[in-house]
Amino acid sequence: MTRTFDILSKVGDEGAFRQEIRDWLAVSMPKNWRSEWQGLENETLKPKMIDWLEERRKVGLATPHWPKEWGGPGLPFGYQIIVYEELTRADAPELHMYMVSLFQTPATLFEHGSPAQKEKYLSGITHGTDIWCQGFSEPGAGSDLAALRTSARREGDHYVVNGQKIWSSGAINAQFCLLLARTEQNVKRKHEGISYFIMDMKAPGVEVRPIRSITGEQEFCEIFMDDVKIPAENLIGAEGDGWNIAQSTLSAERGLLIFGGTERLARSFERDRVDGKDSWMRDPQLRREYAAFHAELQVIRLLIRKLLKELEANPDKASSTLPTFIKLTWGPFLQRYTEFLVRAEGLQAHKWKAPIPATAHTSRIKFIDFLKSYAWTIAGGSNEIMRNIIAERYLGLPR
Helix, strand or coil, X not given: CCCCCCHHHHCCCHHHHHHHHHHHHHHHCCCCHHHHHCCCCHHHCHHHHHHHHHHHHHCCCCCCCCCHHHCCCCCCHHHHHHHHHHHHHCCCCCCHHHHHHHHHHHHHHHHHCCHXXXXXXXXXXXXXXXXXXXXXXXXXXXXXXXXCCCEEEEECCEEEEEEEEEEEECHHHCCEEEEEEECCCCCCCXXXXXXXXXXXXXXXXXXXXXXXXXCCCCCEEEEEEEEEEEEHHHEECCCCEHHHHHHHHHHHHHCHHHHHHHHHHHHHHHHHHHHCCCCHHHCHHHHHHHHHHHHXXXXXXXXXXXXXXXXXXXXXXXXXXXXXXXXXXXXXXXXXXXXXXXHHHHHXXXXXXXXXXXXXXXXXXXXXXXXXXXXXXXXXXCHHHHHHHHHHHHCCCCC
């Protein structure tokens, strides 16, 4: 007889809640997913992602961070953390194809979307039918996002959009795009005159070109827009308020997302030690280096948990400096540690293998993880921009 799981009924008893998740994962998590998903992407990967999202939806864990009024379970923040801890502990696959859909899109629509926009777009995310991408960065406006040049001109009941976006994750599979475009050219400050839109990726004039990365994957894309018509009803918030709204979108990258990434690495970190006990762990110098990395990783984990506690206590008063510092610390650490593993394991680590999706930086294919680590020093704001933010906003140093 198949057991029925009722995870949400255990809210109020953290131990029972955690155990119910563990029992459910033992039965429902895709079997041998790392080997079966290896080398898959786009259309061959999407059905497996949808199936896993559906399994999570059945027990209320497709969107554990969403409020009840928009289809989520409305879990207290502490219970959301437990969900991600247990998913990591079980080595469950990440829903990376739905990251923008599950995090950036709701972070934007919950706070700034109209009731009609929430009603129209959120249900497609929870059922896995709609994938979203983000159209922010441009060839001349990456970390300096306010320098974007994509234009949106109002004509009657729609806007006409022209321009180019780059480094858009998953755009090749997306149905919708969170788009920033300039609606006013003559402004005093470049942050002004930017508006925020929902763009249908199937609209005439939209062209998506995949970018083949150094690992052979097509995770990122360019988006070209040639006289694309976006209905005025797809404007999020007020015209010209796009910069402020974008801060809600970007904030999604600073909490549970990075928590999940560091916890996955911590789990992989312990496996690295076990796997290396009869080889590189016998070298005293490599053991010392590993121990130093262990200390660094624990500091980063403690910083992230401090941030999560602040968010749980009062989301509006959480530290504004801590997310920036964590981002600036995490990226270089990831680069140095994955480089260390490639060096420690020698030629064996250089043997090429197909990437494994849904693993972030913990595929355990050392060379692939090393190559991917460099994305973290750019994604969500380059390290140079992060340092400028700390220097100018928090230390008061001159520009």
